[in-house]
Amino acid sequence: MTTQEKKITINEVAEAAGVSVTTVSLVLSGKGRISPATGMRVNEAIEKLGFVRNRQAVSLRGGQSGVIGLIVRDLCNPFYAELTAGLTDELEKQGKLLFLTQSGGQGQHMQRCFETLVSQGVDGVIVAGAAGQGADMRTVAEQKNLPLVFVSRASYLDDADIIRPDNMQASQLVTEHLIKRGHQRIAWLGGDGSSLTRAERVGGYCATLLKYGLPFHSEWIIECEPSQKKAADAITTLLQHNPTITAVLCHNSTVAMGAWFGLLRAGRQSGEGSIDSYYDQHVALAAFAEVMDDELDDLPLTWVSTPAREIGRSAGQRILKRVQNDNEEVRSQIMPARLVVRKS
Amino acid sequence: MTTQEKKITINEVAEAAGVSVTTVSLVLSGKGRISPATGMRVNEAIEKLGFVRNRQAVSLRGGQSGVIGLIVRDLCNPFYAELTAGLTDELEKQGKLLFLTQSGGQGQHMQRCFETLVSQGVDGVIVAGAAGQGADMRTVAEQKNLPLVFVSRASYLDDADIIRPDNMQASQLVTEHLIKRGHQRIAWLGGDGSSLTRAERVGGYCATLLKYGLPFHSEWIIECEPSQKKAADAITTLLQHNPTITAVLCHNSTVAMGAWFGLLRAGRQSGEGSIDSYYDQHVALAAFAEVMDDELDDLPLTWVSTPAREIGRSAGQRILKRVQNDNEEVRSQIMPARLVVRKS
DNA sequence: CTGAAAGCGCTAACAC
């Protein structure tokens, strides 16, 4: 039942400090040359009254709103969650704020999200996971002179400002790692055939095999749903039909774990003495992970992680730069992956 | 190089439609009684000019901003990610928008986040994962008459508007399930001793054991870091020392998976014929999961899931209700968990 | 049913 406090504006501050609103405004934005004494008085008044500057008024007057809009496909996907976290971090560090909207799996709400963001007066918009459907948004953004940055998991729109992971490089990195460990017959497990990310990764895998003059069979590239059971079954079948394979590259962490189960099971059934030795002697695993995945640390495998957080941060820096001066040149930024070598 | 389009306001719309700004405003908010003909004309003009209403101006004039602020502990935690997703969904459904801020693991930035949100003119604030440190925020919110809702994973502040999962009920649910399946000697694995969530869950577990007159030993309650390896080792040790245990309750999914590995290993080493039969005959697993976790579907265990998404949705509904009329009574809302019984 | 006009809180010319 506190008495409903009167809203404090720069007017009250000005009065309390015995100056004009201009002076207060100047102090707030640190612009005009204000005498130290006055600045002090104003700041005291601000402090005492608990004044907080109304950003909406600032923004309405013509200034920037200090807000960036994000349209993200699905927050529950760890990749996007990490991305968003990185982005908020970066923005908050710069004193900006983030509007969060979800476009939904198929991007159904994208247009609506975009309009809402625009009507809220955001300084710029970041679209994560657009799958190349940002055409109309881009025309609107252009005519409103609103910075627009895309984040993608594979390469789509090449004429837009876009940040994405280097799937090829990631794949080359991990494939080369296996090769250097002595593996010559390497298979691929997991992912959906229609996935662009997978296409790029498989591309990197093929390229690396060829580069080293190693055999490459299309039957060694297996699609698999992200279920451990399915993956375990798939690797079992694969190895039965192709016993010469010595290493398997897994498209994601779930498949990797499933594959490991499959190997365990096979090892046991084939009557080996020790699970670990079976693994070491027979089939090596490697994997892709969308984020730094602690789960994988427990598995005997090497993996590459997509730098989701860095991508988010990078997107934040990019959009802020675009907001400040539009004469940016760089259009496509590719973020490299990191190799996490198996703990010994 | 499109010509920099002039910004369109209700003024241009009014002119284009041959009416006054008042009329346009009325049409926009659907308030005053506008003749269908005029309404039509205005809407056409809006459409043609691509007008989007400036929410900042609306808000500045005294209306609501249509924005809710969220202060979340850590987005990368699946629980909070799911919560946030549910919240955005709900808010977007109501035409509202969400400001996202992260307070950091220890809630270091909480106060700063809160101030930023306030200065942006949010209609209300939701704090997720505050661990009972929202004292000063609450006084500020109260004197500004700003709705404030807390979301927590365990019970903290009881005199505030708070939504949280029913950890006790969840634990009772899953414990009872095991008991009804015939288990009498049930152990607990995982979690950190200082976790309040864990405390509540362990409480529910104890209560249920006692209720059924079953034995309860503190040595059967094991702390364990969320690492599969650690969990596997822990369950192995536990069962070696206490061979009569027939079921283990795992505090989270990582521990559950680790425990399963441990059982597999034990089964193999003890020379059982089949992994699955070993599991069935000897030790049953059950687990808690923070979200609907697909990973767990592949494991032979029953689990309860914290309704993170529903909590998010609920928080959204609650804050909107509070924004509309402050005379809400309900202060504490507890969300029940769901039991996901092992697939047969 | 529709219009004219007064601000919401703040900034930026322009004066002093």
Added chain:
DNA sequence: GTGTTAGCGCTTTCAG
């Protein structure tokens, strides 16, 4: 250095 003042885009009495 500091004060006056005119709006930013919108809603909302109060008159027609």
